[in-house]
Amino acid sequence: MKSETTNSLAFTFTCNLPNGLHARPASHLADVANGFAAAGTLKNLRNGVEADLKSVLAMIAADVRAGDECLVRIEGPDDAESFETLRSFIHRDLPACDEPLAAPAPAGSAHSLPRQLRSAASYCHFGIPVSRGVVCGPTVVVGGIVIPEAVDEPGYPERDAERLSRALQAVRNRMDVLLARSASETEAAVVRAHLALLGDITFHRDLFQRIEHGIQAGRAVSESATFFGALLRRSENLYIRERAIDIQEICLQLLEEIYGPGFQPAAVELRQPSIVVAENLAPQQLLALDRTLLKGVVLESAALTSHVVILARSMGIPCVVGLPDAHVWLGDGQDVVVDAGRGLVVPSFAPGVRRFYEREGTTERRRSLALGRFSSQRVQTVDGCGIEVGANVGAAADFEAAFRFGADGIGLFRTEMLFVDRDEAPSENAQFEIYRQAAECAGNRPIIIRTLDIGGDKPLAYLKMRPEKNPFLGNRGVRIYPKHQELLRTQLRAVLRASACGRIQMMLPMISSLDEVLWFKGVLSDVRQELASRQITFDAAMKVGAMIETPAAGFLVDRLATELDFFSLGTNDLSQYFFAADRENADVAALSNVRHPGFLRFLKQIVDAARKRGRRIGICGDMAGRLAQLPLLVGLQLDSLSAPAIEIPAIKERVARLSAGACRRLLEQAIEFGSASEVEALLGSCESIEPPRPLLDRDLIVLDAPSEDKEEAIRDMVDALYIAGRIGNRDGMEEALWAREAVYSTGLGHGFAVPHCKSRAVTADSIGILKPKRPIEWGSLDGQPVRMVILLALREAGQNGGHMQVFSRLARKLMNEEFRARLLSADDPVLLVSQLGQELDAAV
Amino acid sequence: MKIVAVTACATGIAHTYMAAEQLEKTGKALGHQIKVETQGAMGIENELSVNDIRQAEAAILAADIEVEKGDRFDGMKTVRVPVQEAIKDPKGVFARIKG
Numbered sequence: 007m008k009s010e011t012t013n014s015l016a017f018t019f020t021c022n023l024p025n026g027l028h029a030r031p032a033s034h035l036a037d038v039a040n041g042f043a044a045a046g047t048l049k050n051l052r053n054g055v056e057a058d059l060k061s062v063l064a065m066i067a068a069d070v071r072a073g074d075e076c077l078v079r080i081e082g083p084d085d086a087e088s089f090e091t092l093r094s095f096i097h098r099d100l101p102a103c104d105e106p107l108a109a110p111a112p113a114g115s116a117h118s119l120p121r122q123l124r125s126a127a128s129y130c131h132f133g134i135p136v137s138r139g140v141v142c143g144p145t146v147v148v149g150g151i152v153i154p155e156a157v158d159e160p161g162y163p164e165r166d167a168e169r170l171s172r173a174l175q176a177v178r179n180r181m182d183v184l185l186a187r188s189a190s191e192t193e194a195a196v197v198r199a200h201l202a203l204l205g206d207i208t209f210h211r212d213l214f215q216r217i218e219h220g221i222q223a224g225r226a227v228s229e230s231a232t233f234f235g236a237l238l239r240r241s242e243n244l245y246i247r248e249r250a251i252d253i254q255e256i257c258l259q260l261l262e263e264i265y266g267p268g269f270q271p272a273a274v275e276l277r278q279p280s281i282v283v284a285e286n287l288a289p290q291q292l293l294a295l296d297r298t299l300l301k302g303v304v305l306e307s308a309a310l311t312s313h314v315v316i317l318a319r320s321m322g323i324p325c326v327v328g329l330p331d332a333h334v335w336l337g338d339g340q341d342v343v344v345d346a347g348r349g350l351v352v353p354s355f356a357p358g359v360r361r362f363y364e365r366e367g368t369t370e371r372r373r374s375l376a377l378g379r380f381s382s383q384r385v386q387t388v389d390g391c392g393i394e395v396g397a398n399v400g401a402a403a404d405f406e407a408a409f410r411f412g413a414d415g416i417g418l419f420r421t422e423m424l425f426v427d428r429d430e431a432p433s434e435n436a437q438f439e440i441y442r443q444a445a446e447c448a449g450n451r452p453i454i455i456r457t458l459d460i461g462g463d464k465p466l467a468y469l470k471m472r473p474e475k476n477p478f479l480g481n482r483g484v485r486i487y488p489k490h491q492e493l494l495r496t497q498l499r500a501v502l503r504a505s506a507c508g509r510i511q512m513m514l515p516m517i518s519s520l521d522e523v524l525w526f527k528g529v530l531s532d533v534r535q536e537l538a539s540r541q542i543t544f545d546a547a548m549k550v551g552a553m554i555e556t557p558a559a560g561f562l563v564d565r566l567a568t569e570l571d572f573f574s575l576g577t578n579d580l581s582q583y584f585f586a587a588d589r590e591n592a593d594v595a596a597l598s599n600v601r602h603p604g605f606l607r608f609l610k611q612i613v614d615a616a617r618k619r620g621r622r623i624g625i626c627g628d629m630a631g632r633l634a635q636l637p638l639l640v641g642l643q644l645d646s647l648s649a650p651a652i653e654i655p656a657i658k659e660r661v662a663r664l665s666a667g668a669c670r671r672l673l674e675q676a677i678e679f680g681s682a683s684e685v686e687a688l689l690g691s692c693e694s695i696e697p698p699r700p701l702l703d704r705d706l707i708v709l710d711a712p713s714e715d716k717e718e719a720i721r722d723m724v725d726a727l728y729i730a731g732r733i734g735n736r737d738g739m740e741e742a743l744w745a746r747e748a749v750y751s752t753g754l755g756h757g758f759a760v761p762h763c764k765s766r767a768v769t770a771d772s773i774g775i776l777k778p779k780r781p782i783e784w785g786s787l788d789g790q791p792v793r794m795v796i797l798l799a800l801r802e803a804g805q806n807g808g809h810m811q812v813f814s815r816l817a818r819k820l821m822n823e824e825f826r827a828r829l830l831s832a833d834d835p836v837l838l839v840s841q842l843g844q845e846l847d848a849a850v
Numbered sequence: 851m852k853i854v855a856v857t858a859c860a861t862g863i864a865h866t867y868m869a870a871e872q873l874e875k876t877g878k879a880l881g882h883q884i885k886v887e888t889q890g891a892m893g894i895e896n897e898l899s900v901n902d903i904r905q906a907e908a909a910i911l912a913a914d915i916e917v918e919k920g921d922r923f924d925g926m927k928t929v930r931v932p933v934q935e936a937i938k939d940p941k942g943v944f945a946r947i948k949g
Contacts, residue, residue: 749860749914750934754868762863764891787938798863800891810863810892817867821875821937 014081015089018051019096020073023103027070029249030195031103032062033202038095044082046092051075059092061208066249067237119348120737121717121744126356131329131336133304135349136315138652139324140366141281141302142343142354147333148274148284148291161222169223170213173263177256178204203249204256209234224264231257235337254334276300281344283333287314293423297321297403302344304351306332317423320400322407322652326351348737369725376705376729377655381412385658387640388697391666394646395657396454398626402440405447408651412658415452417574417648418513418626419444421497422459430468431493437500445508452509454574454648455501456553458493459483459515469493478582483516483555484526491529498533505545513551513574518558523569553626555579560612567619574648575612577627581605599682600629606638606685607677613642624648633734636660637695638685641673659731668694690766690803699770701812701848705730706774707835713778716785716792720744720761723774723797731769733799738767743797753786756826760817762798771809772799773816775829775838794829796820812848819845853877853947854898855886855910856917859933862890869912869936870896876940889918898922908947912936 023031039046039059046059050068052075057064059078070076078096080089119127181201188194203209212233216226234253276282276299284291286307292300292314303318303325318325324346329335332351336342341354343363352359386392396417397408401424408416424432424440432440444453460466461482469490474480487494504510514526530550537544551572554560560580563573577600582589584605587597599605616623624646625639631649633656639647640661649657672695676685706726713719724740727733742763746752753759774797781791798813819825825845832838842848855873859865870886877884885906887898900922903909908927911917912935929946936943 746861750932752864754865754937760864760868762861764861764863787934800863810890813863814867814888814890814892817864818871821868821871 014079015085016077016079017089017093018075018077020075021070022072022101024072026072026074027065027068029062029066029199029203029252031100032065033199034103035065035092035095035100036060036062036202036206038092039088042082042084042088042091044080044085044088046078046080046088049077049079051077058208061206062202063206063234063237063253064208118737119350120362120740122358122362122721123350123352126352126359126362129353129356129359131332131351133326133332133349133351134328135346136325136327137319137323137650138347139302139322140343140345140347140363140370141324142360142363143279143281143301143341145283145304145336145338145340145342146274146276146280147336147338148282148287159222161217161220161225163217163220166217166221166223166226167214169264170217170226170260173223173227173260174204174210176263177259180259199249200252200256203252224261227257227260227264232338235334236340281342283336285333292317293401293403302326302346304329304332304336304342304344306330316420317400319650319652320398320420321404322411322650365721369729372725372729373731374655376731377659380658380662381655383412384414385661387661387664387666387669389665389667391640391643393640393644393661394624395654395661396452396624396626396646396648397651397654398648399651402443402447404651405444408654409447409451411651411654413451413651413654415454415509415646416444416448417454417624417646419453419455420459421455421457425458425460425466428466428468431466431496434496434500437497438503441501441504441510442507445504445510448508450509452511454511454513454551456513456515457484457497457501458486460486461516478579478588483553484514484522485516487526487529494529495533498530499537502533502537502544502548503542505548506543510545511549511551511572513553513572515553515576516555516579517552517566518556520562520565520569523552523566527569551622554612555583557584557608560608563612563615563621564619567616567621570621572622572624573612573616575609575623575625575627575629575644577609577625577629580627581629584608600627601635601638601676601682601685601689603677603679603681603685606673609642610673610677613644617643622646631657633657633660634689637664637669637672637689637692638676640664640666641669641671641676643670663696663699665695665697668692668696687803698809699732699772700843701771701773701809702839702843703730703772704835704839706732706772707838708774708776709833709835709838711776711778713776713782714780716747716782719776719778719782719792719795720797723761723776723795726774726776727768727772727797727799730772732772733767734769735767739763739765739799742767751785751787753784753790753792754820755786755788755790756823757781757790757793757830758820758826759784759786759792759795760798760820761795762800762813764800764802766802768799768801771801773797773812773842774799777830777832794826812846815846816842851882851908851947852906853882853884853908853910853944854902854906854923855884856889856898856913857886857933857936858889858913858915858917860914862892865914865933865937866890869933872937872940873910873912873943876944880941880944882944889913894918910936910943910947912943 021027047056048059048065048068049056050070053069055068057068181197185194185197188197212230213226216229217223231254238249276296279299279301281302281304282300283304286305300323303323305327306329307327315327324344326344326346326349343352343354343359354360384392385395394414396415397413398418399405399408399416400420461477461480501512517523549571551570553576554573555576581598581600585598587594589595589598613623622645624644626648629635630647631653672692676688679685708722708726711722713722720740720743724736728736733739742765743761746763752761776795781793784792786792857866857869866888870888873886874884885898885902888895903922909923911928911930912933914933929943931943
């Protein structure tokens with residue numbers, strides 16, 4: 007057909023490629039279009055984006071998805087021929103250009119997402135969560151294409167155009183060789199797609215335009231990479247977003263041609279609150295970033311025990327790992343949300359995402375506020391048993407956050423973070439400065455500084471340690487000290503000097519014999535004398551303790567107590583040595599279960615021995631940070647727990663609700679079992695460890711709720727329970743409620759709905775009441791909207807008898823018109839709680 | 851008329867009891883003598899005895915799941931309805947006994 011208004015030929019077609027017009031089909035189409043002199047455009051009628059038919063990149067950016075209608079226009083000398091060829095190609099050959107690709111297997115899936123995020127599922131990147139918290143901001147790629155200042159010179163258009171042309175040709179030649187050598191059709195297809203991108207006219211136009219504007223060739227390439235990368239990543243299509251990787255690869259090759267094969271992108275500096283994205287980071291790289299601007303970390307590497315992960319966790323920085331190619335997917339300067347608790351990274355432009363996370367932010371703030379009353383003070387159990395809750399930290403910069411989260415002290419300062427990934431050990435003065443700052447920040451709160459804990463698993467290049475066959479059973483912790491005495495003495499001097507500034511204590515890692523302790527104390531005594539002789543002040547009574555990480559030390563606690571002031575259970579290593587099971591070997595990691603009755607017996611024996619000798623004993627392993635097993639630790643009668651700072655408020659809240667007496671009985675029972683699963687079942691079902699909370703509470707009543715629909719009303723109720731600390735996993739709770747709604751609506755008519763569930767997510771049986779400002783459609787039995795929502799939440803395990811009685815009485819009363827009228831007329835939450843309590847004969 | 855009934859919903863937290871209440875209330879209002887057994891999260895409550903069942907002329911089974919010991923009602927005039935129907939229209943449920 008000939009268009010009336012212009013002199014162009016045009017036709018429309020509907021894209022029936024299942025993955026949309028992504029790079030491979032687009033490159034075929036561009037090949038055909040490039041065979042003619044006539045210019046052609048493709049317009050996506052869904053979004054109005056128009057693209058040059060000769061440019062793969064431009065077509066990809068048009069984001070043509072399956073089902074989109076597109077308009078193709080041809081204009082120019084050979085337009086008639088071009089028109090016919092293209093039309094027949096699009097209708098006949100294009101659909102065959104898309105062989106199915108293996109879908110990447112994400113770590114999470116749309117099913118595990120909260121309902122409100124499902125619509126954004128296609129944008130979500132699923133990784134492994136390593137810390138909690140949600141943060142939003144622009145990405146900064148560490149290790150991305152940043153042109154080092156040294157080579158970033160002014161541009162000379164003529165010279166740079168020439169340079170760029172040469173680079174383009176050289177990369178093209180390289181690819182041609184690759185193509186000729188391709189072993190398989192798949193491999194060849196990838197190289198062909200790269201070639202198409204390399205020869206893309208939009209790409210070339212963009213590059214040469216930048217050079218014309220006086221931008222030097224290398225910088226033009228890096229800017230183009232950023233520009234097209236962002237363009238592609240904005241697509242809703244997974245395959246198109248992946249092409250950002252290709253662009254980056256091509257640009258890196260071009261830069262190598264321009265600057266020579268040794269080209270290394272520059273290090274980055276944060277200029278605004280940012281989320282750092284990297285393949286992996288060295289601790290020094292992380293520590294070098296401005297902490298006030300570092301909001302989140304996204305890593306491609308999935309190493310959960312890497313230093314940087316431990317650091318990020320102890321710094322309380324939201325961090326997600328295990329996202330392959332994240333630095334290319336996300337690129338520089340893209341606004342994303344890092345939802346570290348769920349292990350998600352979501353571009354914040356996706357519909358609904360911003361709204362969802364704004365709401366999350368409000369809920370979390372209210373939850374922290376509710377937790378605040380626990381974090382600001384020392385905590386004790388309901389029966390008056392006090393326990394100190396400290397923080398594990400990896401750098402001096404973390405102290406401030408630790409105390410903000412309510413740490414009673416620092417239970418573990420991992421000093422090795424100051425030593426790793428450097429060319430030489432930090433000097434005495436550099437260390438002293440850090441320890442002194444820490445002491446000052448802590449005020450009168452204690453700080454336990456662990457001396458250097460380094461070994462085959464975390465080697466230091468400058469110590470020239472021999473590689474070991476089995477580093478976890480090798481030269482680590484205190485075992486390396488005799489060979490590296492100067493390193494140790496330097497640290498001891500720095501710690502002792504700082505001890506004059508605060509309540510510093512020192513702790514030894516990896517002790518397995520009394521001899522090691524005696525040797526260490528000998529060195530310490532030398533250093534003390536040396537300082538004294540130089541009239542340097544230090545705390546002469548500084549306490550010295552040890553980690554209990556080896557079974558040998560565990561069995562020797564009574565003897566070690568003659569030389570040491572305190573102990574700390576390092577359950578991460580202690581459990582792997584106890585069970586002979588490597589924590590990092592996924593096949594056997596499950597064997598190393600700290601809830602194993604044998605392990606609990608061992609812990610109890612260690613704690614009892616320490617107490618008998620009047621020595622303080624605490625725990626600083628991962629075990630301390632898990633709320634579910636807190637009753638066991640309280641049952642052990644530990645003096646202190648130390649965990650990542652961010653966990654402290656929740657730990658204190660839980661401890662404050664536990665009965666120490668019941669926890670002790672629980673532990674006695676647990677150590678008589680034969681398996682960890684029995685202990686876990688006991689933990690889940692034992693009511694007495696946590697005296698029941700009343701079903702009704704003022705905090706669970708939301709009158710005049712702004713909820714607009716059923717989804718929001720359910721979320722609002724779940725949030726109220728979460729803020730009150732009555733549920734653990736909000737998403738799980740919501741899912742359980744929706745699963746029930748799926749059977750049939752809980753709208754029972756007369757303007758009432760009773761969503762309910764029995765779920766593992768529930769930690770305290772509860773009745774929540776929500777009265778929306780405006781009636782809500784609920785799919786009720788009588789078709790009427792809902793004016794009052796009554797949520798019934800029941801724990802999965804345990805004896806719910808008493809509470810179920812109340813639920814059933816409430817359910818029956820709801821059949822009574824006067825009762826319903828009384829509820830509907832209530833306008834004071836406190837009054838409502840007491841009235842309802844009386845009517846249902848429930849304690850409030 | 852003497853009637854026995856069982857209510858049982860999927861989770862046994864709310865609807866079992868709402869339906870029981872509706873059947874008891876409506877049954878009495880209609881002049882029936884009715885006993886309702888609930889099969890909910892607390893297990894079987896107000897269990898129907900062999901005598902209750904023998905003396906009854908009809909049984910109402912308002913259940914979304916399989917009623918436990920359902921064979922007790924074999925050979926009786928039985929009305930089976932989903933739980934929500936007993937909540938929404940209890941009169942209609944009783945009407946079905948006659949029909």
